Amino acid sequence: MSQLQDLEDQGVYIFREAYKHFKELCMLWSIGKDSTVLLWLARKAFFGHVPFPLVHIDTSYKIPEMIAYRDELARRWGLTMIVGQNRKALADGMGPERGRLTCCTALKTDALRETLNGTGPRMRMQHPSGEYVEDTVREPFTGVIVGARADEEGSRSKERYFSPREHSGDWDIADQPPELWNQFKTDFAPGTHVRIHPLLDWTEVNIWEYIEREKIPIIDLYFDRGEGRRYRSLGCAPCTGSIESCAKTPAEIIVELRHTKVAERAGRAQDKADAYAMEKLRRDGYM
């Protein structure tokens, strides 16, 4: 059996453990390729169902096609969709011109933390209308499934499949419990939550191989749509650059990836702002 099959089986196992142990469970869906693969894995794990809400943090600066794609898939697959946003910061005029790290911190880190712990607004999609109305449910999520991969950045390679966080989102890297033999941290103290990483062992190539194998309907921003450019990684419009590429299908992207040595997030401005920017964002709870 292929490595891809092993990765799928492990991801499915992790999803089922998470669902069994966490009553207040959600999954972060950034609309990007990784978390869309994650969403597909959830449907694998639960035989076509997704029995927990998906949380998307809308910075208001996202590429517009991302929002349209999100809502289309949510309607088609009957997903429980929750959208969070730092309205206060946006009303205050927050944007990338104030500094990328400042902007990311306010619109991603803070928005995410407040959406997860229930202190910020949660907009819930109504079916079948697709309208968003403010959710009255504000229970803090105690289990948060995210699509982080160990090969993305140095800091991510230190993660566990089940990684405890303080409610502030703090991550004590030096003092994580052991994880062995597929036994995970499923017991947690009040006031803490657990980040769950079903894709931890996947590489960027694995993601594309799986998209290809499963025919996952990934957003087409990843493909060259005739201009000789495509996105390799998705984020906010002002801070995400496209790369030169003529890859129009997952198969062509896989070939391209096998021949590149440029880091995946090279197009993402916030990584360059500070040698440890990612690490800081991550400690603060940014996915």
Added chain:
Amino acid sequence: MSAPVSTTETMNIVIVGHVDHGKSTMVGRLLADTGTLPEGKVEKVQATCRRQGKVFEYAFLLDALEAEQDQGITIDAARVFFKTAKRDYIIIDAPGHVEFLKNMVTGAARAEAAVLLIDAGEGVQENSRRHGYLLAMLGIRQVVVAVNKMDLVDYDQGAFDAIVAEYREFLAEIGVEPLQFIPVASRTGEMIARRSDKLTWYDGPTILEAVDGLSKQPQQENLPLRFPVQDVYKWGHRGDDRRIVAGRVEAGSLAVGDEVVFWPSGKRSRVASIEAFSAPSVERIGARRSTGITLTEQIFADRGDVISHADAPPAVANRLRVKLFWLGRAPMTQGRAYKLKLATAEVEARIVAIHRVLDASDLDSSTDKRLVERHDVADVTLALRRPIAVDRAEDSEATGRFVVVDNYDIAGGGIVSAHKLDAIAAASGAQRRHALLGHGPALVNIRGPAERGRAIADALEGELIGLGNLAYVVDEGASPSVIAALLDAGLIVIAPGEANLVDPPAPCVDVALGGGEGDVILDADVSAAAACDAILGELASHDRLRQH
């Protein structure tokens, strides 16, 4: 264009050893010398070093975290990837500092093979031994030993041979046979990816050659079926009425139509279908696959059950003889309740006997220690609150190893070396009280003249206790709920007057004084002794008296 098929094999290897024996440097070398790093990575780290006024080292490639670079020691089992012509590797760099043993365990438990480093200058140290011991417990059978920093001992063969002799002897004591001892110098890259003209006396493989020579773990398909139940789903919406028993096939395989047995209950059913989402339907599913099945006959199945075929069942046990390692800050103590997680089962466990506590660093064993402290390895007997399906680790890995949770965190782990079912411990409370008392509960109801009835009741109580039975006389008019509680507690309850128990939870001996209906009918003026004899006879016929 069609997609390239992912045929590359992947192997997880872990690099362990005592702190400062050069693990991070070796990993940095493996990444750089196999040309695996993304463009700009080495330059980025070099630039960071310049800014911080440090001399670049290969170890820094891994030390991406601020905290780590400050302390200069690896904190976690970083996962990095490199590839050779043969296959892809996920390499787990496990920290050598004893404080981070839980990270070493986390890393090593995921590995298929290990490279264990020993500093040629410092020789075999505490964690060289501790890590060797833990590798054996974690089930890592392929171990390559690298004697590192040969450049610092002038590539001296004598220094190498002495370490090989000492460490080989230690490994033999714990039953590990290393595949290879290799002299290397990670800093210069000698014997990592290339040979060295300073190590001409060594003609064995380089690290990369040795690693490429490791074999993949044997498939679990030929072993007896072990399918721990992870969950049971019945969504009941979007038109889905399937009842799916979900889990991962840990060993063996399973086919539609197979008769399967659920343990510890022993209930049987048959596989109706193998379910999957957006995948071709299959008739058979093998080891390591996460799957779900439906059954022809609905039985109560729950998480923690283990599914097997009838001819090769797991054991059902509540007493486990185990070898365990402890990583918790608070020691593991005898008598205290812990949560044990074995496959998908969770059960309360207590240490009932500590046979041996081993200081893993030097294999000094102590038999009189009453607790298992952090970083100890121990041989203990655990009592489980209820029986679970279990195997010996050597027979079935997934159902033969466990972790122990203390205060929200996994604090230890271990492997099962023997198991048994303690029937008394396995029984219900009522059954266990019965066993303890030597008799079951019974109600003796003495109807008739109140004063006479009371006298006979008191005499009977004395007789019963004299014979070793726990008996108790309640006042006339005692409430039925009190009587029921005493019966549940296992007593022989003697109730003068009308007991009025509609449905007594124990055999009932009805005694009628002065005529009427009953199991024992006596004259109103019968002597207490004669009445006692008659009633004792009746109780004995119900098998309610303690046997001597």
